[in-house]
Amino acid sequence: MSDVADRVKKIVVEHLGVEEDKVTENASFIDDLGADSLDTVELVMAFEEEFGCEIPDDAAEKILTVKDAIDFIEKADS
């Protein structure tokens, strides 16, 4: 598992207060992890801070699963 994936998962666990094993790559923040829409905004803010990148609103709207977040950040990093 990549370093980015670990860090993303750690943020999700901390922020949503969910069990670590539930945070699989395909888990949807809203459907599987119990996030509300404001939680997803806050998660994006937390990712931006952790990775020092900016996630524009139109990209943020497409980040629905753990994998979406990892993919976006890995792409932004490279």
Add this chain to the structure above:
Amino acid sequence: MFDLAGKTALVTGATGGIGGEIAKVLAQAGAKVALSGTRKERLEAVAAEIGENAVVVPANLSDSESVDGLIKAAEEALGGQLDVLVNNAGITRDQLAMRLKDEDWQAVLDVNLTSAFKLARNSLRGMMKRRHGRIINISSIVGVTGNPGQANYAAAKAGMIGWSKSLAQEVAARGITVNCVAPGFITTAMTEELGDAQKEKLLGGIPAGRMGDSKEIAAAVLYLASDEAAYVTGQTLHVNGGMAMI
């Protein structure tokens, strides 16, 4: 009660009668207050009266770049993230609706409604992180009752109440409250422009039998800014001597 020690606040329209008084009262309660307005000299005079708890952040809210940069500028001047935003700035361009020019409609909406919303939005990020924030919008009785010659002003002030309620629902679970204070007929430069006959007629409609004082608006703002008002959100506190009981 109502202690704001260690908190920061931004008051827009701090050159005006009500805004200046709000800034003073928040500073007296212990907050560090950023004063915003268009007239730098006047802002500095108000800041000097307040003393070391005041900083000055001039901005023209009819200019969208100025609006976009204001929260950041205020946080830099305050040396920390914003706890309390008071959207007090407002302009009037009174005219009967039939004669109301497009630009006078737009100018009032831009400053009184749109800039206030943008400032609220831009201050939320920090407030969300800290799970604490107070957004207090100075609306007006006119936003609820209407007033001849003030279609633009009434629309902006009513709109403010609408977005406050929406925002209040969005962020309530994060410890952030969003409320309005709706002044009635308050003695300020804005109401001084009214003629004597107009004033007399208005006073007849106020059960308290007098005009309100800026201090009475500031006291309402102080309450909503305090920790004690944590359970009050999405509300409009009418301060109008009984002029309208809504």
